[in-house]
Amino acid sequence: MTSETKQEKTVLLDQDGHLANREDWSEELAQELANIEDVGELTDRHWKVIKYIQKEFDEQGDAPSIRKLTKESGVSTKELYQLFPKGPAKKAAKIAGLPKPKGCI
Amino acid sequence: MKDILILGAGTSGTMMANKLSKALKSDEFRLTIVDKDETHYYQPGFLFIPFGIYSKEDVIKPKKNFFPKDTNVIVSEIDLIKPEENKVHLSSGDVLSYDYLIIATGTEIRPDEIEGMTDELWKKSIFDFYTIEGALALAEFLDDWEGGKLVLNIAEMPIKCPVAPLEFLFLADDYFKKKGMRDKVEIIFVTPLDAAFTKPIAARELGNFLEEKNINLVTEFNIGRVDNEEKKIISWDEREVEFDLLVTIPTNMGIEAIEKSEMGDELNFIPTDNHTLQSENWENIFVIGDATNLPSSKAGSVAHFESDVLFENLLSHINGEPLTASFDGHxxxxxxxxxxxxxxxxxxxxxxxxxxxxxxxxxxxxxxxxxxxxxxxxxxxxxxxxxxxxIKGRDLPLESQMSMAGKIVPEKEEQETKTLQL
Structure with missing residues (x-):
């Protein structure tokens, strides 16, 4: 811990509880969101997934499905569930400051 | 003479053949439709077969009854599409050329995508009802089943007809009640979603139904494998649900020819413009029904509403006009x-x-x-x-665009704010 005084920031959430405005996102905020989601301390492996889905979102307009994550991020399905328990695609999108993936209809 | 080729003669392909045949002059256009199967299945009826409400005869008819007279019909599997060459290779060895292509190859269930699903319990204690064979085998099993744990599991989204699993549960509850054995059956719905359905207001309503009918709900369960010895399904994050009877809605994927042709996404669904139904990559290819990657439901009604839009846009495209018909996901x-x-x-x-x-x-x-x-x-x-x-392509008294008339719109919930400590 480098600073003793913590900053407070109020952010707007959408109906799924994801960030409403991407501009509010920062790496510090991601860690805070990860704590809320019980993901814990974000490691390099978490960041690999988060960066990948942000890039994918910028290119495709939607966060990727778990299948696509496994195929293209270089992280196995098993590990994805260890990193982001229960719903990796949804949880990682939330921490990355992106809306809930449209994938499931 | 221009060639219009339709791949797949299910609900979508058959509708398109009928619409186009009526609209196009047969001395200017040649219409060809390809399908591997000579039987047309009324797929919404599969749901009723396990409970003895429908028999096989209710849901099958020869495909040829529904094709327009002037259509060239080919029965064969599709091997490979070469969109750069405007050619389709069939498993029979024939090669078809086209000027315009409509892909209506649908989706298939792939139980083989889940570890252990197709091992020794498959078709013994594990069944699907998305195929005629699966639905009939399940009917036979249920006929003299004495009860136990009935687990219905959706492997992953998207699936064809996302309401069918819920309907299966409701009908199962009714079926066992009428047999006087509801107390001998524990019904458990195990889903990768975080609620009974994908859309919040409907999920609430349908969730209440599950509760009323004493159906247990396990959410956010993403199946990783089936343990055939211990009769349980295990999620990727190592949660377990035991079963005596497992009814699975396996992974849904587009056909393998799409994968082989490198035209699909990770589930072999074809990137398609959400509104025009034109392929995202090739101007003379249109895609309809379950074969698309559209964020709409994979359902017959959707295919029907899409068929009106695709028909208009294909004609516009043929005439060199802009594509003005727009699908709204209805x-x-x-x-x-x-x-x-x-x-x-x-x-x-x-x-x-x-x-x-x-x-x-x-x-x-x-x-x-x-x-x-x-x-x-x-x-x-x-x-x-x-x-x-x-499927004969006759007009139904239903608009393809959804209407808000008659719908009660709930008050919008306010957006939440959250204060975080950084």
Whole structure:
């Protein structure tokens, strides 16, 4: 811990509880969101997934499905569930400051 | 002479052949349709087979009954599409050329995508009801089943007809009650979703139904494998659910020819413009129904509404005009809820299923998101409509665009704010 005084920031959430405005996102905020989601301390492996889905979102307009994550991020399905328990695609999108993936209809 | 080639003669492909045949001059256009199967299946009827409500005869008819006379019909598997060359290679060895291609190859269940699913318990204690074979085998199993744990599991989204698993649960509850053995069956719904359904207002309503019918709900369960010895399904995050009877909705994927042709996404669904239904990569290819990657439901009603849009846009494209017809994601689904009742939902890309009356505002006769006998009558009457009107491409008294008339819009929940410590 480098600073003793913590900053407070109020952010707007959408109906799924994801960030409403991407501009509010920062790496510090991601860690805070990860704590809320019980993901814990974000490691390099978490960041690999988060960066990948942000890039994918910028290119495709939607966060990727778990299948696509496994195929293209270089992280196995098993590990994805260890990193982001229960719903990796949804949880990682939330921490990355992106809306809930449209994938499931 | 221009060639229009339709791949797949299911609900979508058959509708398109009929619409196009009526509209195009046969001395200018040659219409060809390819399918591996000579039998047309009324797929919404599969749901009723396990419970003895429909028999095999209710859901099958020869495909040839529904093709327009002037259409060239080829029975073969599709091997490879070469969109750069405007050619399609068939498993029979024939190569077809086209000027315009409509891909209507649908989706298939892939139980082999889940570890252990197709091992020794497959078709013994594990069944699907998305194929005629699966539905018939399950009917036979249920006939003399003495009870135990019935687990219904959705492997992953998206699936064809996302309401069918719920309907199966409601009908199962009714079936065991009528057999006087409901107390001997524990029904458990295990889903990768975080609620009973994908859309919040409908999920709440349908969740209440599950509770009323004493059906247990396990959410956010993403199946990783099946343990055949211990008879349990295990999620990727190592949660376990035991079963005596597992009814699976396996992974849904587009056909392998799409993968081989490198035209699909990770599930072999084809990137398609959400509104024009033109392929995202090739101007002379249009895609319809379950084969698309559209964020709409994979359902017959969706295919039907899409067929109007695709028809208009294909004609515009042929005439060199801009594509002005726009698909809005419209879906309209009856949901059987058991005991001679049903619900109806009507929604699109932007509007989730809402309560109200349909199609005439305030009158109906159908009620949206509400259990009525009339909705059940609608569901059962649909079979006649399907065989006699829908796949023959005749106009139904239904707009392809969703209408807000008759729908009750709930007050918008305010957006939450959250204060975080950084």
């Amino acid at each position: 879906a309209n689904c009856f949901i059987e809820s058991g005991d001679g009742k049903g619900l109806l939902i009507d929604f699109n890309y932007d509007t989730e299923p809402l309560p109200g009356k349909f199609p005439i505002p305030g009158i109906g006769p159908f009620s949206l998101l509400k259990e009525t006998k009339m909705n059940h009558i609608g569901k059962m009457g649909f079979k006649w409509l399907y065989w006699n009107m829908l």
